[in-house]
Amino acid sequence: RNRKRLVDCRSDIDRWNAPFLAIYESLVPAEEEKAKQKQLLASLEKLVNKEWPRAQLYLYGSCANAFGVSNSDIDVCLAIEDTDINKSEILLKLAEILQADNLQDVQALTRARVPIVKLKDPVTGISCDICINNVLAVVNTKLLRDYAEIDGRLRELAFIVKHWAKKRGVNVTYQGTLSSYAYVLMCIHFLQQRKPAILPCLQGMEATYVVTVDDIECAYFDQVQKLREFGAKNTESIAKLVWAFFDYWAHLHDYANAVISVRTGSIISKRAKEWTRRIGNDRHLICIEDPFETSHDLGRVVDKYSINTLREEFDRAANIMQYDPDPCVTLFEPY
Ligand code: GTP
Ligand code: MG
Known part of the structure; x- marks a missing residue:
């Protein structure tokens, strides 16, 4: 497996903005x-x-x-x-x-x-x-929708990632790959850690929406119309972000130690969550903290075989985004 960090994004990446946006438009429901x-x-x-x-x-x-x-x-x-x-x-x-x-x-x-x-x-x-x-699913649905209102690039990126995952067969939880919900959280996390950040951490801000569901307090800033300019300092294009998303999951994420956490807007350590070893069926090979049910790892479905499938797919996608003459086609080729 090629784990070498891509040094720099290809210089012609923006040529693919229009085709990626066309794919996004074709997927959006009427x-x-x-x-x-x-x-x-x-x-x-x-x-x-x-x-x-x-x-x-x-x-x-x-x-x-x-x-x-x-x-x-x-x-x-x-x-x-x-x-x-x-x-x-x-x-x-x-x-x-x-x-x-x-x-x-x-x-x-x-x-x-x-x-x-x-x-x-x-x-x-x-x-x-x-x-x-x-009811928790209803509340996390609202959280995702609120994030989508802040910067249009989240919705574009997530549609492209979900489309890729479906075409490549890595969106099948009973086969040990990730749910759509997990992929969207991966996109939110990715845009939160971009420099400058494209998304804020809503749960880290003053809470304007508070509900308690099954003894879990769900609280965050939901006046997202006030945050429309949040990502403006970052001018990265969608093609660049797709490139960087796959580079992140192929080369930068620390699978051994890191948990991605949309709740905190950062990475936390597996040690801090006691997710360092297998407990029952939870192997914690890729760790995605649920924003409200914080003991819940959305990567729990991933096993020692499917983790390789996933990481090979991230590598493949990163390489295509870096080198392929026609990434908008090759990326989505059925497996
Ligand atoms: P597609 O049907 O693939 O387009 O995506 P989807 O957004 O409907 O995603 P999915 O079928 O993965 O999940 C549906 C909803 O169930 C999500 O939006 C969440 O609200 C909720 N959900 C899914 N999996 C989990 C989970 O493991 N934990 C929690 N708390 N909620 C989940
Ligand atoms: Mg669904």
């Missing part, structure tokens, strides 16, 4: 899609409220965090206070209600890590996963 999602959410909420009048539905994940490509499935959280019934019972009841209303492919997965009901809406064609009381 406005009509949002409207359809809202419509489906409203009709689902009506159904749900017949059984549970005070329950509410929230969108989370990529359909609500600004990092969703077009035609993706939507993630919905059913917030319900009746704590005396268990989640499986709620899910089974929910599946029954949805089926009776002619929604398609209704399936309750009560034994999954995050238990859900799956369904497809025949009217809009949208597929949807509904989970119960996963």
Whole structure:
């Protein structure tokens, strides 16, 4: 494996700004899609409220965090206070209600890590996963969306990285590679540590948004419209940032000792988190701290085989960005 640090970015890197932006534009969903999602959410909420009048539905994940490509499935959280019934019972009841209303492919997965009901809406064609009381996911969705408002380069970079990860087969958590959520956190961290910084650390600022969820206090500065100029001192182009992102993960990140932490806007040590050795199934081979559930390493899915796959892919991408005559094509070639 070529671990040699690239000395300097190729001088012609900006030639690829327009093509990378074109790829980004082609992935961004059209406005009509949002409207359809809202419509489906409203009709689902009506159904749900017949059984549970005070329950509410929230969108989370990529359909609500600004990092969703077009035609993706939507993630919905059913917030319900009746704590005396268990989640499986709620899910089974929910599946029954949805089926009776002619929604398609209704399936309750009560034994999954995050238990859900799956369904497809025949009217809009949208597929949807509904989970119960996963309020932290709703809050981290807002955090990601708020970061996306600060500097447009985050959204551009994250779309390109997610697209790369899907094409290269390294966005499959059950195969030991990373979730989309993990990739977006990697992008935020990367832009926080850029010099000059392109993103601030919202959790390190005066809290204007505070909620407590499952005993975890989630607090950060969310008046992001005031931060629109934050990254202005850094004029790096998207092509340069894609280059630097892969250089960072291929050559600069200290896999043995470092934990990336969007919460603190910096790197913290594995030692400080006691993430130096394998505990249960958590091997901590690449460490990505969840911004709110700080004991949670989003790299926990990565095993001793998939870490090599990942690092080889980062190397490949870094080399393409440095040397390839047509990086916008080669980068996304299917594996
Ligand atoms: P795509 O569906 O691939 O476009 O991306 P996505 O943004 O929907 O990401 P993903 O399916 O990985 O996760 C959906 C949402 O679940 C994320 O936005 C998070 O809010 C939440 N989530 C996913 N994984 C975790 C996790 O390990 N911990 C926590 N707390 N939340 C998670
Ligand atoms: Mg999703």
